[in-house]
Amino acid sequence: MRAAAARVASxxxxxxxxxxxxxxxxxxxxxxxxxxxxxxxxPRVAVRARSTASDxxxxxxxxxxxxxxPAARASExxxxxxxxxxxxxxxxxxxxxxxxxxxxxxxxDLADKMVNDTIGAMPLNAVYAPMTIPGVLKFVNMFGTAxxxxxxxITAGTRGMDLMGCVLVxxxxxxxxxxxxxxxxxxxxxxxxxxxxxxxxxxxASACTFYLWPRVSRKxxxxxxxxxxxNATDAIALGCFVVVGANAxxxxxxxxxxxxxxxxxxxxxxxxxRDVACAQPVRIMHAEQELYASTVCxxxxxxxxxxxxxxxxxxxxxxxxxxxxxxxxxxxxxxxTRDARLPVYADRDPFAGEPTRxxx
Numbered sequence: 031m032r033a034a035a036a037r038v039a040s041x042x043x044x045x046x047x048x049x050x051x052x053x054x055x056x057x058x059x060x061x062x063x064x065x066x067x068x069x070x071x072x073p074r075v076a077v078r079a080r081s082t083a084s085d086x087x088x089x090x091x092x093x094x095x096x097x098x099x100p101a102a103r104a105s106e107x108x109x110x111x112x113x114x115x116x117x118x119x120x121x122x123x124x125x126x127x128x129x130x131x132x133x134x135x136x137x138x139d140l141a142d143k144m145v146n147d148t149i150g151a152m153p154l155n156a157v158y159a160p161m162t163i164p165g166v167l168k169f170v171n172m173f174g175t176a177x178x179x180x181x182x183x184i185t186a187g188t189r190g191m192d193l194m195g196c197v198l199v200x201x202x203x204x205x206x207x208x209x210x211x212x213x214x215x216x217x218x219x220x221x222x223x224x225x226x227x228x229x230x231x232x233x234x235a236s237a238c239t240f241y242l243w244p245r246v247s248r249k250x251x252x253x254x255x256x257x258x259x260x261n262a263t264d265a266i267a268l269g270c271f272v273v274v275g276a277n278a279x280x281x282x283x284x285x286x287x288x289x290x291x292x293x294x295x296x297x298x299x300x301x302x303x304r305d306v307a308c309a310q311p312v313r314i315m316h317a318e319q320e321l322y323a324s325t326v327c328x329x330x331x332x333x334x335x336x337x338x339x340x341x342x343x344x345x346x347x348x349x350x351x352x353x354x355x356x357x358x359x360x361x362x363x364x365x366x367t368r369d370a371r372l373p374v375y376a377d378r379d380p381f382a383g384e385p386t387r388x389x390x
Contacts (some may be wrong), residue, residue: 033165041362051092054057059187066103072261074189078205093124093311095238103301107254107256108254108258109255112250112253113255113258113259116250116253116256116259117259119244120256120259120260120263121173121251123238123242124176124177124235125173126177126233127176127231127234127238128172128173128231128273129170130230130390131227131228131230131231131234131236134139140385155253162354163348163350163351164346164347165294166351167270167273167274167351170229170266170267170270170355171267171270171271171274172231172265173263173267174264174267174268174270174271175204175205175228175232175235176231176232176235177235177263177264177267178200178202178203178204178232178267178301179200179201179203179232179235179236179239179301180200180203180235180236180239181203181241181264181301181304182196182199182200182202182203182204182300182301182304183196183197183199183200183235183239183240183243184243185304185305185308185310186199186200186202186238186304186307186308187200187240187243187244187312189305189309189310191308191310193237193240195208196231196236196239196240197236197237197240198306198307199230199236199304199308200232200233200235200236200239201232201233201236202303202304202307202340203300203303203304204231204232204235204300205221205228205229205232205300205302205304206227206299206300206303206304207223207271207275207295207296207298207299207300208220208221208271208274208275208296208300209221209298210295210299211275211278211292211295211296211299214295215278215279215282215292217278218278246265251310257378259308261277261362261363262359262364263365264362265325265358265359265362265363266355266359267355268297268358268362269329269355269356269357269359270325270327270355271293271296271297271359272293272296272297272329272333272354272355273293273329273333273350273351273354273355274296274328275292275293275295275296275330276289276290276292276329276330276333276334276354277333277350278292278295278296279291279293281293282335286331286334287332289333289334290327290330290331290334292330293326293327293329293330293333294327297326298314298322298323298326301313301314302314316370317371317374319371319374320365320366320368320369320370320371321361321362321365321370321372322362323366324361324372325357325361325362325365326358328357328358328361329354329355329357329358330354332353332354332357333350333353333354336349336350336353336354337350
């Protein structure tokens with residue numbers, strides 16, 4: 031043993047440390063458990079790869095603040111009673127926020143009447159009369175506004191923001207996409223200036239989420255029933271925003287490409303603003319989660335195809351509204367059940383860790 035200790039003591043200090051190649055040092059690869067973080071040498075950006083441990087457990091690798099929240103293991107079944115209770119509670123909360131926006135704000139003489147568009151998507155009647163296809167579209171549009179504000183508030187809260195930050199991020203998420211679309215089309219003042227009930231709805235939904243969501247049991251928040259309900263309602267609202275965005279481009283005489291981009295901006299750029307404000311990777315531009323923006327493009331193509339076949343909006347009003355929503359819902363359901371993702375760039379480190387600005 032003394033001979034072995036003498037050999038260790040006589041060994042140079044450079045040999046006592048574990049060796050690491052220059053290429054690995056340049057890449058700055060850091061391993062923590064089953065997750066893998068790759069640090070770029072120039073910008074302070076970390077790209078988290080999928081966690082093989084969570085994939086093996088049947089879950090999905092998700093960064094903090096990603097929406098919807100992580101679900102439980104796939105091996106756990108769906109409890110019908112819990113699913114019904116979760117759906118009633120969540121949808122009831124969104125509906126109460128809508129009731130406040132449509133009763134309190136008009137009572138203060140702050141809101142104007144609804145404005146019709148070319149397919150009657152914005153009826154003059156109140157939101158509580160969704161007995162027609164345009165009425166249903168308007169109802170889901172308002173419901174989706176509350177949902178987006180809820181999601182934005184949770185993302186901001188997980189990033190450490192206070193009440194003001196959470197409400198502002200909730201507002202950005204809820205009305206940001208439609209605002210950008212209207213500014214690009216020169217349609218000013220934007221919709222939430224003409225109809226302040228959208229602002230009231232987003233503020234109420236954000237504030238209620240800030241105070242009430244953390245009080246919900248973690249077991250319920252991260253249950254498969256909550257995950258299923260959030261994905262299903264989000265897909266319906268997403269399809270509704272696709273119809274509104276594509277129709278806005280069609281009403282101004284723009285072509286198919288502008289129509290698809292308009293639907294994409296309307297339904298997704300509120301989330302882009304949310305991710306930028308929260309300093310996290312933009313959800314629709316990374317493969318951390320399943321397909322999202324691609325399903326929007328499919329729904330917009332369905333809307334524009336029906337509009338091409340049936341130019342008269344009155345003849346195909348039902349098809350123009352319902353078919354794109356159905357396409358988006360089916361595509362999203364396939365994506366989240368199969369964990370379908372777009373392919374990523376093959377050569378993630380073409381310059382062996384050297385900063386791009388020093389190579390190009």
